[in-house]
Amino acid sequence: MWRKKLSGRKNIIILVSLVLVSFALMTFDIRRSQSPTLFETVVMWVVSPVQNLITYTLDSANNVVDHYLITVGVSEENEKLKQQIDKLIRQNNDLREELRQRDRIDDLMEYQNEHQLKSVVARVIGRDPTQWARVVFINKGTQDGIKENLAVVTNAGVVGHVIQAGLNTSKVMLIVDGRSSVDTLFSHDRIAGIVVGTGMEFCEMKYVPITADVNVGDPIISSGLGGVYPKGLVVGTVISITKATQGLFQEISIAPSADFGRLEEVLVLLS
Amino acid sequence: MIVGIFTVIFILLFSLQTSLMSYFSVGGVTLDLALILTVYCGVLLKGDRGIWVGFAIGLIQDCLSGSLLGVNTLSKSVIGFTFSTLKDKLMVIGFVPISVILLAASFFDGLVYYLILTTLLKAQIPFSFLFSTLPAYAMYNALVGPILFFFINWSKQRVLRKYPVLESYTQ
Numbered sequence: 001m002w003r004k005k006l007s008g009r010k011n012i013i014i015l016v017s018l019v020l021v022s023f024a025l026m027t028f029d030i031r032r033s034q035s036p037t038l039f040e041t042v043v044m045w046v047v048s049p050v051q052n053l054i055t056y057t058l059d060s061a062n063n064v065v066d067h068y069l070i071t072v073g074v075s076e077e078n079e080k081l082k083q084q085i086d087k088l089i090r091q092n093n094d095l096r097e098e099l100r101q102r103d104r105i106d107d108l109m110e111y112q113n114e115h116q117l118k119s120v121v122a123r124v125i126g127r128d129p130t131q132w133a134r135v136v137f138i139n140k141g142t143q144d145g146i147k148e149n150l151a152v153v154t155n156a157g158v159v160g161h162v163i164q165a166g167l168n169t170s171k172v173m174l175i176v177d178g179r180s181s182v183d184t185l186f187s188h189d190r191i192a193g194i195v196v197g198t199g200m201e202f203c204e205m206k207y208v209p210i211t212a213d214v215n216v217g218d219p220i221i222s223s224g225l226g227g228v229y230p231k232g233l234v235v236g237t238v239i240s241i242t243k244a245t246q247g248l249f250q251e252i253s254i255a256p257s258a259d260f261g262r263l264e265e266v267l268v269l270l271s
Numbered sequence: 272m273i274v275g276i277f278t279v280i281f282i283l284l285f286s287l288q289t290s291l292m293s294y295f296s297v298g299g300v301t302l303d304l305a306l307i308l309t310v311y312c313g314v315l316l317k318g319d320r321g322i323w324v325g326f327a328i329g330l331i332q333d334c335l336s337g338s339l340l341g342v343n344t345l346s347k348s349v350i351g352f353t354f355s356t357l358k359d360k361l362m363v364i365g366f367v368p369i370s371v372i373l374l375a376a377s378f379f380d381g382l383v384y385y386l387i388l389t390t391l392l393k394a395q396i397p398f399s400f401l402f403s404t405l406p407a408y409a410m411y412n413a414l415v416g417p418i419l420f421f422f423i424n425w426s427k428q429r430v431l432r433k434y435p436v437l438e439s440y441t442q
Contacts, residue, residue: 011356015349018322018349018352019345019349021341022344022345023341023345025340025344026387028341029339030339030391030392037340039334040334044334047335050282050283050286051289051290054291058290127290127292128337129289129332130336130338130343131300131301131303131381131404132338132384135336172337177337178395178396179394179395181395197395198397199396199397200397206395261293261296
């Protein structure tokens with residue numbers, strides 16, 4: 001009887017301690033600077049090589065599924081020729097993938113030159129381990145000049161900003177994350193608003209006056225205010241507008257211009 | 272030895288979660304391997320070990336995540352604690368009971384995140400999150416989770432056959 005009581009009390013003490021530790025961590029996280037803690041650095045350092053390996057393996061497997069499986073199976077009768085073809089296909093696929101990667105990097109560089117931006121090309125090596133935060137890992141860190149609050153873009157538009165820079169890897173918060181906000185303008189009539197993330201696949205634009213003339217498809221660019229994103233970067237386009245009968249502002253949904261489902265290489269703007 | 276085994280499991284789990292799982296994402300919803308393992312350990316590890324595994328999983332998830340440090344530590348610890356405490360009263364055999372458990376755990380996990388981020392960080396997460404993303408996430412975990420449960424069980428049996436000394440850690 002007393003043993004059961006003791007065990008019940010022990011459980012409550014454990015639960016209360018864990019809840020307290022969790023809230024202590026949250027308080028610490030809110031008050032601290034953005035640089036990663038030692039434990040975070042160790043975890044990222046341990047996981048990132050395996051993460052890198054899996055990402056590269058998956059890319060190669062994708063490559064095989066995309067090009068190899070479709071072409072193989074045409075002639076089983078000719079083993080020698082098949083082997084030769086396989087070898088050539090593999091080589092061809094490698095070259096094609098390299099070419100595609102170069103094309104993507106060329107696009108990024110072109111974008112960089114157009115906007116005269118000092119930047120670093122980084123590869124996306126992983127995504128947030130939770131369903132809730134919209135964060136990706138990139139393979140560049142403080143060693144490459146990356147630091148917190150640098151803007152991250154692709155040639156399609158704004159991706160997000162660096163929230164934590166480790167030695168060789170960094171975390172980038174996407175603009176669709178619920179905590180993200182970007183000061184923006186409509187590119188045509190220069191009406192200002194704040195694009196905030198929703199945690200889902202789209203963003204919302206806040207504080208656009210009810211009287212403003214907004215149409216579906218209107219492009220939105222960064223305003224340069226806020227200190228993270230330079231002026232003139234494409235953020236997204238309007239996909240729906242709701243004008244409430246009461247209230248001062250419109251409810252506007254935005255489709256981000258960058259494709260977050262297919263992020264492979266990104267540009268981190270250093271200045 | 273058990274620490275070594277869990278270290279390897281954790282490295283593999285989080286490497287897969289952050290890279291491979293995005294390929295199995297349905298409408299932006301991803302399977303939560305960490306949650307499934309937490310529930311599994313809560314239900315099937317001896318004594319209060321499930322609580323500590325939940326705590327460790329949550330803490331590592333927080334370190335890797337861009338979210339607020341402590342959110343996942345809290346939710347996974349409580350999930351580990353709940354199932355560790357209730358395991359004798361729960362029936363965890365068969366697809367449906369495991370699905371229901373995972374559904375409840377997923378809803379709790381999402382609710383903790385939503386409430387903490389909207390109250391503490393004043394994040395702009397729309398209310399519709401609770402009626403669209405969260406149920407989809409819970410359903411996905413509830414449907415695929417039991418298959419992973421059986422797979423983990425099968426792997427566990429194989430490991431135990433090879434290392435019977437580990438039997439003292441499980442139910």
